Amino acid sequence: MQLDVKEIFTAFMVLFAVIDIVGNVPIVIDLRKKAGHIQSEKASIIAGIIMIVFLFVGQNILSLIGIGVNSFAVAGAFILFFIALEMILGITLYKEDESSAMTASVFPLAFPLIAGPGSLTTLLSLRAEFKLENIIVAVILNVIIIYIVLKTSTKIERLIGQNGINIIRKVFGVVLLAIAVKLFAHNIKALLL
Template sequence: MNFNFKEIFTAFMVLFAVIDIIGNIPIIIDLRKKAGQIQSEKASIIAGIIMIFFLFLGKSLLSLIGVDVNSFAVAGAFILFFIALEMILGITLYKDDEGDAITASVFPLAFPLIAGPGSLTTLLSLRAEFEVENIIVAVILNVILIYIVLKTSSKIERLIGPNGIKIIRKIFGVILLAIAVKLFAANIKMLF
């Protein structure tokens, strides 16, 4: 085991920015109103399992369809770039259907809101740079934080307020934009 606090912290912050659980509080509250209740434990655990599964098998799945990790990382950089633009500019470039209220804890909450294209792409990109055990710790820490946020979303909304949530989204959007640029620059070199 090669645990590195810096790698764990960096991976944690990157995943935290991509998942944007704080910025998704308005969506979570809306889902809670429509579904009546969200199973926080179920949503958190399923999202964690999807992310760890993809961390280990994502590269094999990509090889199966003939895509290398660097190409996927460059594509991921574009996804992160657009997610960051959505966060910074307050626009919606991608809109998904709400899904059935009965399964709101799994879809759209666990997937694709938490463990979506952005976080899965980020995991593969992180795997190219960091040790797997450090990424797993970062995923687990994010799942714990996701669970806490899901459990306390109403209290967080009252505490931070709508403007506080907007400010947090913009800050993490700028961080995510910088990460996307770095990811693109690092992996585009490997393609040529």
């Protein structure tokens, strides 16, 4: 096992931008108001488990249906591109159904808000480029950050304010857009050769 700090940091930043937990603070606060209480530990752990399990079995599922990692990575680049556009332009291209207060910690918080189509696609895209152990460390670091943000979401909103959250979303949106372009360019070459 060989850990690479650069790979861990890059994978961490990509996942952090895709999950956009800071940008989702208003959604978390809204869920907390509806549900009365959100189990931060449960939501973080379930999201982490979903991501790590998908990291191991996602590729097998793809090969079972005859899709290569490079094809999935290109599809992932498109998803990241649209998530980035949502973040930068402040528009909603995809809207989740409202959930009941009973299951708010698991659905929609752990899945699909944290471990959603964007983050799962990103994990397989990262797997095409980085070592597995580095991605796992990046996922664990993100789960820790997610837990901290969920625990302190009301304080973060008071501290940063709505404008601060919007600025952070837009900055990470631009970073995500650049990552989507790089991912697309890297994997489309592999598909065309």
